[in-house]
Amino acid sequence: MSAQGDCEFLVKRARELVTDDPWAAKAWLITARTLYPADFNIQYEMYTIERNAERTASAGRLLYDMFVNFPEQPAVWREITVITAALRSDCQDKHAQFLRGLFETLPGRVQCEMLLKATEQCFNTLEKAEMLLLLLRRFPESVVQHGVSLGETLLDAETLEDLDSPVNCFRKLFVCDVLPLIINAPDMRLPVSLLYKYMHKAAEFYIGYVTRGPTADSPLQGTQEGVGLKSPGGLRGSQRYVIDGLTEKSSLVTEPWERLLDILAIVGARCEWQGDKGSRSYVEILQRMKELCRYLPSLEGETLSCCRSQVVTCTTLVLFHSAYLYVSAVQPALFQAHSSPAAGPWILLEDLSSVFSEAQPERSSSKHAHKKRKLGDGREKTMWEGRVVGRHILVSKAEMPAWADMLDSFRTARESWDLLHSHEALETEFNRICASWKTESWLWLRIFLTDMIIYQGQYRKALSSLHQLASFQLPPPGQMGSSGGLEHQRALIQLASCHYALGEHRLACEKVLEVVGGLVPQTTSPSKTSEDVPRTRTKLGKGTDLRLLPCTSKAIMPFCLQLMLACFKLRAFTETRDDLALGHVIVLLQHDWPQGEALFLKAVDKICQQGSFQYENFFNYVTNIDMLEEFAYLRTTEGGKVQLELLPNQGMLIKSPSPALGLVSQEFNNLLLPGVQTTDRHHTVTRGITKGVKEDFRLAMERQVSRCGENLLTVLHRFCINEKIILVQSLP
Amino acid sequence: MTDIRRSLLRRDALSAAKEVLYHLDIHFSNQLQNTAAPVVDNGSVELVEEFVFNLPKDRSMQRKKMTSLQELQLLEITCSYFQEQGKDSLRQIIFAALFSPQSNMADDRRMAMLGKLVSMAVAVCRVPVLECAASWLQRSPASHCMRLAKVLVDDYCNSAPSPACALRDIVTVSPRFCCQFITAVTAVYDLSSDDLIPSSDLLEMVVTWVHDNPRLTLLTFLSAPMPSSRPPGALESTPLLGLVRWCVKSPLAYKRHRKPLLAPCPGAALALGPAEGGQAPGSLYSMLHLSVLQILVSLRADLTEHHLYGRVGVLPLEHVAKLVGELAVLVDQLNPGDAAAESELSLNRLAQALQVAMAAGALLCSREDLRCLCSRLPYNSLLQLVKSGPFLQPPHPEFQQESYPPIHVSTARS
Secondary structure (H helix, E strand, O other), X not given: OOHHHHHHHHHHHHHHHOOOOHHHHHHHHHHHHHHOOOOHHHHHHHHHHHHHOOOHHHHHHHHHHHHHHOOOOHHHHHHHHHHXXXXXXXXXXXXXXXXXXXXXXXXXXXXXXXXXHHHHOOOOHHHHHHHHHHHHHHOHHHHHHHHHHHHXXXXXXXXXXXXXXXXXXXXXXXXXXXXXXXXXOOOOOOOHHHHHHHHHHHHHHHHHHHOOOOOOOOOOOOOOOOOOOOOHHHHHOOOOOOOOOOOHHHHOOOOHHHHHHHHHHHHHHHOOOOOOOOOOOHHHHHHHHHHHHHHHHHOOHHHHXXXXXXXXXXXXXXXXXHHXXXXXXXOHHHOOOOOOOOOOOEEEEEOOHHHHOOOOOHXXXXXOOOOOOOXXXXXHHHHHHOOOOOOOEEEOOOOOOOHHHHHHHHHHHHHHHHHHOOOHHHHHHHHHHHHHHOHHHOHHHHHHHHHHHHHOOOHHHHHHHHHHHHHHOOOOOOOOOXXXXXXXXXXXXXXXHHHXXXXXXXXXXXXXXXXXXXXXXXXXXXXXXXXXXXXXXXXXXXXXXXXEEEOOHHHHHHHHHHHHHHHHHHHHOOOXXXXXXXXXXXXXXXXOOOOOHHHHHHHHHHHHHHOEEEOOOHHHHOOOHHHHHHHHHHHOOOOOOOEEEOOOOHXXXXXXXXXXXXXXXXXXXXXXXXXXXXXXXXXXXXXXXXXXXXXXXXXXXXXHHHHHHOOHHHHHHHHHHHOHHHHHHOOO | OHHHHHHHHOOOHHHHHHHHXXXXXXXXXXXXXXXXXXXXXXXXXXXXXXXXXXXXXXXXXXXXXXXXXXXXXXXXXXXXXXXXXXXXXXXXXXXXXXXOOOOOOOHXXXXXHHHHHHHHHHHHOOHHHHHHHHHHHHHOEXXXXXXXXXXXXXXXXXXXXXXXXXXXXXXXXXXXXXXXXXXXXXXXXXXXXXXXXXXXXXXXXXXXXXXXXXXXXXXXXXXXXXXXXXXXXXXXXXXXXHHHHHHHHHHHHHHHHOOOOOOOOOOOOOOOOOOOOOOOHHHHHHXXXXXXXXXXXXXXXXXHHOOOOOOOOOOOHHHHHHHHHHHHXXXXXXXXXXXXXXXXXXXXXXXXXXXXXHHHOOXXXXXXXXXXXXXXXXOOHHHHHHHHOOOOOOOOOXXXXXXXXXXXXXXXXX
16 A cells, blocks of 8 residues: 555545544544645545534634645635635525634634635635735734725726726725725825825715616516606615625615715824814815815915815715705605605796786796896896895695705705805816716706706706706607606706796797696596695795796696796786787686686786787687686676677687587587688677677587586696697797 | 540540541641641551541550441531641641551541542532542552542442432532543443443543543643652553543443444434433444544643653553553454454554554554554554554655644644
């Protein structure tokens, strides 16, 4: 026999015994090891027995022996790989725990060596980083040596792997695991520029993480309720989120904004920031930055640039934090992390609650900037530059319980933005951050910025911002009407609101009619339902400017009608006669009746003064009994024998989408104008030549009265859709 | 001295015995103030023999013997004395004065009382008495030690219907005593006859002790490693050879005794725990054998540390030779066809113990000596391998066998 043969014989005997008499097996191996201490297989067999029996201490000792005596053996490396994998994994099964326990029994020096050697053998950057991280966590003294290089490796890996999102496995490891070790290592000397670089990397990651959209694979809810603007609640079915390359557990980042604040505090302390007392809230930070900004002009040289970087870094974080909070309240579906239950989006719009007042609408919506709206474009533009401050935002407190927080966030975000734009140098530095983070591609930020610009009354700028917003959401073909469609509608309504605020009534109406075209009127509830939303809000006091409306048909439809009313009201009550505009106003005043009663009476006064009134759509769209009564009275002698020409034209009848209405109109048609051509008919009726016209009017009135029960919103919706062209054309 | 004797003679047996204890205490206290290592003088021994063990100096003076109750009282008093005397050196010398064998007529009584005292100390956990007994076991002739061990085994391992915990548990309070006790008990139960096979309770207790705390077996040796420090005829310095004897001879001895040894049950490894009730002796011996090998392995570091490597044979060669001889007889006694498996197991264990002991420096002999030693034994492949030794290999340059970091030294457990 040879030595090799002896060893094989001894190991074989041990193996034969291991199940029946493990002690004897070990006795064989102990003997074998004293005979052939340099034989690897004997020791490996000993280790295997202990490992399989999960005896931590003895397996650890044998592993230690093998690691020291047979460092080149592949089997040893296989074991070390398995153990380090268990250390990295979050698996809780018994064997993984045994392996971790086994590692713990090794002397620290050996653990350190083992991890370092295992790291060397790793070719995958991520694994290598995780391994090194194990080392750094266990042996804080190694952070000084390996910390920064590990950080840089991870940041380089991002570039090498061409990852465009900051929310990637490398960045996660860097920001959440490596960075805290680096900046918390007391012996670590870090240049300020590096600290800023790392701070910005961390901020970019956390912001990207917290504002990440719902994952593509999260289940889409198939059907949506019969709401015109689709509620995106269905998109938020699952909260599972996995960063590519990481496990679900390690993809989870808890309290990202708080973590960011932690890092900010440490970086601040390391950079010896001015007046840094480690305040713990974003709002506090903004206050401090405002104070610091006051001293900026008195500073110079290095102190100035230091201070500037501090202000920009801190304020930028406050800006994004509060803008995020605002947008997550207004557009919760944008973010996966946000978990409000099925909350729909909200839209910031001009407040039109005073539209029913007799006064001119300019009072409410245009008092700041509209006086010179007829000036040339160049002049006008300078006017729009003027910021509007201290505007009120109305919001239904019942529908948004957290309204106060939301408005606070909006204000904080605006103030941060203003601060960042209060000095040219700050703005430059801020823009540099924005450019490196590609913030122009952040939809949520664009939403905030648009609202901010609207709030500031910079409507011209707001329009371009809204067009920009529209470019974000090119709804994929066939997906129109889902969340993309919703965004589209949202932008349209805001466009309309802005155009209206700019006095561009025709454009405003155009957009509003486009919106209404996408709405489904609420047919389930009676016509008075529309009161629910506006009633509570119209009582909210006067002198208010903006309003946040939930993006639902129920809330949007009234707004659209109010906006059209506001546009036509201006034309209807001018010195010059405009029956068409007046007619539209009367139709629109039906909504929210009797809110518009005063205005209606004003219209009636005007008709009386004119002595005649011509509005061919009257019988198509006016179903309000009070109005019908008033008009019936106008024709009487007591009413002033006003000449009314209110019969519908044929073209309208043909267009009518409703079979019921079509039938009624058809009857009118047959009754009043058998075989008469459209052009002649008009003439004939107005002249009252045809006998029985009077009788026909009476009949039409009676039929109209029977329509009073019809859903008003359906009627008005039809009005907007059918009369779209006329409506737009009747505005300058 | 005669004054004391005269005054003692007037007392009754119990109070005289008490007075002797009192006298010894004062006498040796004084001695200890003058010399660090006082010796037990004849006068003291005589007093003890006359008044404690009741052996009258002259036949004419027939004294009343102590009643059983008085005897018990005396035991209690003695036990309490050792418990309460805080000075270890004083306890030791008085214990020696009372119980050191004198090779005279009094020895029987001496041993009887010692047996009762130690048994009582075990029962009520009197650690100082056990510690004194441990020293006594180190100093006294092996035959006396074996007698004491036998008493304890009879009291605790054979008689009680269920194994008494008292003895088992003293391992936690007086490991030194347990070490000596194991040495003595393996000397008694040497499996030379069927009567001298350890009872299963005793076996299980010893195996549990050794398995749970292998270092236990080296306590006496490490406290006085040089053979010269032991009086001639005393017990061996470790129980290791006795334990090796148990492991090596048990398969054949049980076979001869027709006692079922039961093969180790599969999966027993999983249930391996302290004091696993009702394990088959086969498993226990297998566990014990492994423990012994592990102790031998760890011994190498101890020997090196104490600069004794190659100088002290922990397993003396002549004792090993005796064991080999006993094994050869056993093999001869049994029909080889009948006991092939047992014989194989015994020889494997012997070969393993020899090899590991040699490698650890616990057995000082050459391969040549070994071949001569084992020439009478039947062929066994492992033994053959051990006799011829490993094939020489070039030394492993980086090899660092046994250089464990301190945290590992104490744990040589399975």
